[in-house]
Amino acid sequence: MKPSSLKGTLVGAMFMTAVTALLLTGATMTVYEFSAYKQSLARHLASLAQTIAANSSALLVYDDQKVAQEVLSALKSEPAADAACFYDQAGRLYSAYPTNLAAGNFPVFPGPDGLRFSRLYLTIFQPVEEKGARVGTLFIREDLRGIYRRLGIYVSVVVVVMAGSAALALLLSTFFQQRITRPVLALAEVARQISQKKDFSVRADMGVSAEELRLLKEAFNEMLDRIHQRDVALQQAQRQLQQYAADLEARVTERTQSLEETTRQLYDFCYSVAHDLKAPIRAQVAYARLLLDDCGERLGPEGTTYAERIQAAGERQALLVNDLLAHVSLSRSDLPMAAVDLAETAENVRADLRLELERQGAAVDLSGVRGTVMANPASLHLILINLLSNALKFVPRGQQPRVRAWTEPRGEFLRLWVEDNGVGISSQYMDKLFGMFQRLHTREEYPGTGIGLALVKRATERMQGRVGVESQEVQGSRFWVELPAAAPLQNSGTTPDDRVEPIHKMSV
């Protein structure tokens, strides 16, 4: 349904009300007038008939046609009475008026006494009595065409008056509806402006005639006041919040700066300590070797053992200090990034580890490694060396280490897998694996500093990468490293997922 305008609805309602009232009034008045006129006609005819009948007893009794004619001629003053006659005591038609009227206009015998309306006529049979004795009957017929004519005139007058009144009602309703619609439309206009300009300081200030509209306007303005207040409060709160956020930001920045400074100082301290430790350790190892080489006989078997121990501890200490230095370096220095070919780096690492590989008789398959990543070449080298070393290291004694590495694309990243046939990692240690100095085995079982995987993690993270492991105890581990891909890479074609079912998955 098409929504109609307030104005149209109001005008329509008022107009229809007026027209309905007019119609009802007109119809009622017409019906009332008609029936009232009929009744008055009937009363008039009845009294006329009574009067004539009361004076006609003698002429009927004494059978005087002439007088009868005279009496009936009195009806000349009654133009509507177009036929009248007497019936004698025996019910015979006695005298007719007017005499020239066709006999068919008079009933042959008197009908029942009283008035009767038919479509065209009002008729009456009036008994003629004298001293209680009935001596005859008077019949008078009145033509109703006059009343119909009169009714027609009446109806036309009513219709004309109604048309005039309806036009006036339309005019008045058009005038009065403005008193309602003008304020409402003004209110709507204010609301529209507000919703367009979002300015809640606007107020409705039109003149209103009706009390309800005044209330509406006041309520509307009050609502606007509230909204305005809330708006202001909201803006204040927002400003405050922004202030807080800015303050917080500043404080965080400040704190971060101070933390970074502290960390940097700490790294600097670590670095200088580790660096300064290198010389004495090297001296310690060198002197221990000199002691063994030059004074071996003099030390005796016991002294030789001690010196050997000093040398081993020193060498281990040197390794530790080296790893520490590497870790600290990774953390404190900028890592310039470049597109690095993974296959080349992997081959370089294999070359670096050639001696160890040959010693262990290990089988290393790097055929699945391809593609280019955005990385710091030295750090990537460090990562690969650590992962491969680890893969070779944790193999049960007497077993040939088999290592396989390959790459697969992961969205914008390239994932490098390194799979070994080592002892694997128990699930309870998975979350500790990449921490500093976390060793899962005794130094005697598998030598190492406990920094390797921490280095891997640190290096990967500084290059916006991720590191993780899937492992199944006894059956080996699969480490992975994800780094941003430098160029689109063709699918390597080989996925190891169908060969090894991982039990634990972990991402660090």
Add this chain to the structure above:
Amino acid sequence: MPLPPTHLLIRRLTFCAVWLLGVLTPGSEASGQTSREYEIKAVLLFNLARFVEWPTNAFPSPQAPLVIGILGRDPFGPLLDEAVAGEVINGHPVLVQRYSSLAQVKDCQILFIGVTESGRARDVISALKGRPILTVSEISGFTQQLGGMTRFYVNEQNKIRLRINLQAAKSEGLSISSKLLQVAEVEKASYLWGQVHGDSQ
């Protein structure tokens, strides 16, 4: 105009035929014609009681009968008795009494004086002076020279008509309805004046 139902037509035709028979048959059934005339006259006589108001002293009591007396030869036979049978006017049952002499006339409201009394009519009327009795007769000159109150006569159209001497009725305290006067011939005032004048002598 639609024709009336057949039985009505037949009835009307029959009525016309009977009436024609009565009118066209000359001299025949003179007694039949007479009895028809007196049948009507009996009704008219009795109906006079409806159009005349008597003074209260005319009746011994409110329930007393209204007596129609006949003095002299009775032309009605049983017709009048039939006409008044069971009739009650203004609470008075109507009775018919026949008198052979004036002396017998006592509580009587209408007195019909037969033609046999033509010679004594004047005396009878004078004798009834002071008594509220409506006198009726067929004797010619009854309402004029004789001073009677009402007289039946037959006019040129062969209709039975009334002549009324209003003054005579009034002088006895009788009032005659204007309705009746409308259908009757009222005696001229000039004559009545003379009558009154004559009476006063």
